[in-house]
Each structure stands twice: as structure tokens, then as C-alpha cells.
Amino acid sequence: MEFTQDYCKYNSLQLRDASTFFKRNVNFLKDQFKDKPLRILDIGTGCGKVLHEIVLGESGLNFVDVIGVDKCSELIMQARKNYSNEHIQFMIMDIEKNWPNDETFLNFDFVFSNYAFHWVQNYKKAFENIHTALRSGGMFYVTFIHSTVIVNIWETLVNSKYKEYKSNINDYFSSLCFNEEATSVVKELLEKIGFKVIFVEYKKHDFDFSPRERFDATTNALNPFIKAMPKKVLKEFNDDLRSIFKLLNEGDKPFNIPYTSIDILAKKI
Template sequence: MDCPVMDYISNNYYQQKEANDVIRKFVEKMTWKTDEVVLDLGCGPGDVSSNILYPLIKNKIKQLVCADKLHKFIEYAKISYENSHINFKILDIENANECSLYAHTFDKIFSFLCFHWVWNKMNALVNMKSMLRNNGEICIHYLLNNPNLEIYKKMDPEWQIYTKKTMQANMPVYSLEETKTIFEKAGFRVVSIETNKNKFTFQNIASIITFFTTIKAGYTLSSTLLNCSVNVLSNISAATACFIETRCTGSVDASSTSSTSSVPRTESVISSFVRIPETTTSLSISTKSSKVSSAIS
């Protein structure tokens, strides 16, 4: 199996912990029927889907479909976790044609620490809504802000050229209010927002660098650059995570909306998986949807 996949799995403790916390908190708040079909979007190598999400919802569902755009993750997940109740698919949430194959298929959509990587969040939300059945619900957990962007800003120009693509991939950056507006424009009505602070620690700098290296499978940075990034982090302050739960009462098509070591703290910005900070702030948004007739630009 591809080494980066195994490295990712061995270093995603915090993703697992946060997913577990979010699922336990929001699953019981959702409205469940019998034999529901659920999508886990951005499932990665499938360990969180199989070991955390499925055990907590297995008595409520008929099928768990897990999707990711990275082929190497899905290949690993199929070999390791697929069974009669859990299957894995390659899917790009920003691709309307791919998502149309699952129109009105799912009762629930979950997504953990994935949505911040999505470039066109409006299109992604519209696609999600198109895949939901009537009275469907979604629960999304992602970083509101991205520490990588602050690192990039503070780097010397000679280093910035090596991370340009990574920074572009992590754009755009939205404020909390802008994020709320995007969900509303996609047809979701915000019900509640709550924030939580989480503390993360690393045994040493080496463990931080390993975490940094494996956290984004689509990009590779040199260890020298990673060391530079970790040093830069010490000049920044506190990261933010974001939980978003949405409830859907209708469908919508794509053309309309309705260290114990002293770990450095980082400032958060919308899109990075990389949570090097000692302390992060999480945000919860609950929403409901209604049909909206105005067009999405």
C-alpha cells in the first residue's frame, strides 16, 4: 500500500478525536428514520468512517456510502473496510456531473475536516443539497480558518515560491458571517452556532513535522520547508475549527438556490487541515433548508 496513506493513518489521531466528538454530539440531535442511507464525504482512507462513524449510527441506517476524490484513499479503504453495509466511492463534491449520479439518494451527509479544502464552497453545497432526499440533514465539521495562510504571509519570498500551489489550494478565506451567508444562499437556514476550544499537544517537534507532512496527501513539502514553517508558527496565535450541521427540508438543483513540548499556537483562516496549534476554537452551526428561487452566481 502507498506509504503516504499509511503515514496519514498513523498521524490522524486528532481527526479521529474531533470526528468522534462531533458525531456523538450531533447524531442524537438529528431526526432519524429507519433504514437511512448516509454519505460520509471526504472519507480519506476510511478509518474514521468505519471505526467511528459507522458504529455510532449502524442501528439507524441501511447503508453507509463513503466518498473521497483521492483514488489512493479509496483503493485502501475498499481493501481494508468495505463490507455489505459500508462501501467506498470516488467522488468530487465540486463536480456537478458526478454528484448528479446520486441525486436524492441520501438521508444524511457527514463530512469531517474536508470542506475547508473545497475551493468553490457554493457549488459544493448546492451539489450536497441535490444529493439529499426530502427532510435530509447534513453535519459538516471543518476549519473556519487556515493557519497555513498566516505562515505563508510571514515567510521570506525565497520560501513562498515552494508553497504557492498549496496556498492557492487553501483559498478562499471567509469570515464566520460570510460562511453563514454561503450556507444560507445554498438554501440552508442556520439554526444555531456554538464554539468550543480544544487543546492539542505533540510530544516533540519531530511529531509536528510528521503531522504536517502527512496531513495533506495532495501536496509534498520538503523537510527543510516544514522546519521553516514550524519556526514561523511560533510568531502566530490560536487556530479555529468549525462544525456545521445543516438540515434539509427539500432538494435544490445546481442552477438555483434557495509536548508536552511547547507547541506553537496558530491563527486560523478557512481551509487547512493542518492543526499544529496547542489550542483551537471549534464552531458549530445548525441549519435548516428551504427552497429558494433566486439563481446562484
């Protein structure tokens, strides 16, 4: 629960990049949807903050029926506590499982997923489920972390000093991550499933995770190795991690992390 609360508190990156998407694409989306009332599904909604503040608050689209899903029960509890109302529901659901044949989960106009798909192992099933969930002509937007230097640093640290806590990082991240052919793999798959691809883009970013509390909270929420670490060991691990970043980033931004994403916008044919 501690890491869940921190993740909800320090999610400025997710807010920033979701806002950027809508600012860049709002005219296109409005042209597609006009002013009609829309149903939206948010996959990997987390604590619901991005959905509430950006998707509903900044997109300029008329979302009237809103469902956020996440497989983490603790995050869904937070979302329900903070944002549920007569128009917004939050449910525990795994996008990699069979999709329910229930009208509640069908005929969405728009499906949105912001920085969740890097955890998805069976991405083929996930995209098929999105296709099932959408109405004909409905659209989806997915963005996920493709690569980040922090993963390499984690592995180096674990291999050199924390070997007893080592696990296979590929068991946690999607095989699309760090895959140089990811954009072409995704485009080909989506077209095969039955989507018209608007774009599949590879983008470079960086984000300053200062202050230290935000840096620790963000890396702890993402780090697959820490589940087995006692608190004392985790503190030492985080101290080592911060020291490395301070060496890499001399100057005013000691906790700046570069990363790449893959952004996808597509329409159900």
C-alpha cells in the first residue's frame, strides 16, 4: 500500500504526457467524434488521477459514460475513493484475460491507456480485447515506456551488489520494450486484428524526478527487484541508485531520467 500511495502522489510524468497527447490531437479527435456524448474505457487507470484531471478535464471531448479498469485492487480502491461518481466507475480487470461479453464493457467510443502497456506480457490479447471493447469506428490511444536507462542501472546494481534479489526483468516488462522492431510489430499486428492505424510513433523524452521523494517513489513503483528486499536493503539500494544518477546528471537536475515511448492511435474498422 505504501508504494501505491506514493505512485498516486508522484505521477507528474503521466499527467504531463497525457496532456501533451490531447493538446496535439484535440482537433483531430473532435473532428472524428464531433460533439456527440462518448463512452470511454481507461485501461490501467491506476488511482484515476490522469483520467479525472486530463482525459475528462482537458481533452475537450464529451465523455458521459466513463469506466476505468486496473488489475491492482489497491489502486482501484484509491480511484473509487477519490473520483467515483454517477458517471465514473472503477473496476478491477486484467486486459490480458478474456473480455466479458457484457454490454457494460462493449461499444466504447474511445479506449485510452497511459503508461500501462509496458507491463502487458500478452499484448496480442490486450489489443484484441480493445478491438472487442470498441464500437465500429471507435478509436484507441495507447502509450507505453519503450526503454529507459534506469532499467539498465537496476540490472547493473543487482548483478554487482544485490544478486540474492535478482529476478528476470523480462518476466515483468512487455517483450515490446527494448525491441528495436516494436513499431513495425505493433503496426502489423493492429492491421491484422482489424484496425486502421493513424500512427505508431517512437518518441524520446526526459523527465526531472526531483525532489528525492519523487525519485524514490517512482523508481520503487516500477522496480521489479524490490519486492524481495527488506526495508533496510531497499534503503541502501535507493541510496546507491541516487548516487549513480547524481554522477550521470551533474548540475541542477540530478534525478533527470531519459526514456523513450511508443505512442499508438488507431481506429476500429
